Amino acid sequence: EVQLVLSGGGSVQPGGSLRLSCAVSGLTRDDYAIAWFRQAPGKEREGVACFVNKDGNRIYANNVRGRFTISSDNAKTTLYLQMNSLKYEDTAVYYCAVATGDYLYLGSEYEYWGQGTQVTVSS
Numbered sequence: 001e002v003q004l005v006l007s008g009g010g011s012v013q014p015g016g017s018l019r020l021s022c023a024v025s026g027l028t029r030d031d032y033a034i035a036w037f038r039q040a041p042g043k044e045r046e047g048v049a050c051f052v053n054k055d056g057n058r059i060y061a062n063n064v065r066g067r068f069t070i071s072s073d074n075a076k077t078t079l080y081l082q083m084n085s086l087k088y089e090d091t092a093v094y095y096c097a098v099a100t101g102d103y104l105y106l107g108s109e110y111e112y113w114g115q116g117t118q119v120t121v122s123s
Helices: none
Strands: 003-008 010-012 018-025 032-039 046-052 057-060 068-072 078-083 092-100 117-121
Touching: 003 092, 003 117, 018 032, 018 092, 018 117, 046 068, 046 078, 057 068, 078 092
Parallel strands: 010 117
Antiparallel strands: 003 018, 018 078, 032 046, 032 092, 046 057, 068 078, 092 117
16 A cells, blocks of 8 residues: 655745655555645645656646755655745645556646645745
């Protein structure tokens, strides 16, 4: 069974940085993508960024491109989301999720989800 465990998050001032970690276990195939999503109060969940394992592609939402960066450990068992230049509007509960199959991207259907972690940007 695929399991995802998030860590990181917290509170930071505007312009600050945070790093989220998503430890993934139970993946037995290489055609997968790991993505970060977030949901702010009163808003729909939105995709933030994803890593597609087969081609190593990293995809970012327009509103975080240039500020957020995905990386992984060598074994690709932990995915990181480095968030720099944080803005008030980045405040949300963040999740990581896994999708499997072909032609994966940020808008694919993600089957496995980790618990959320709160990120708050506040002065």
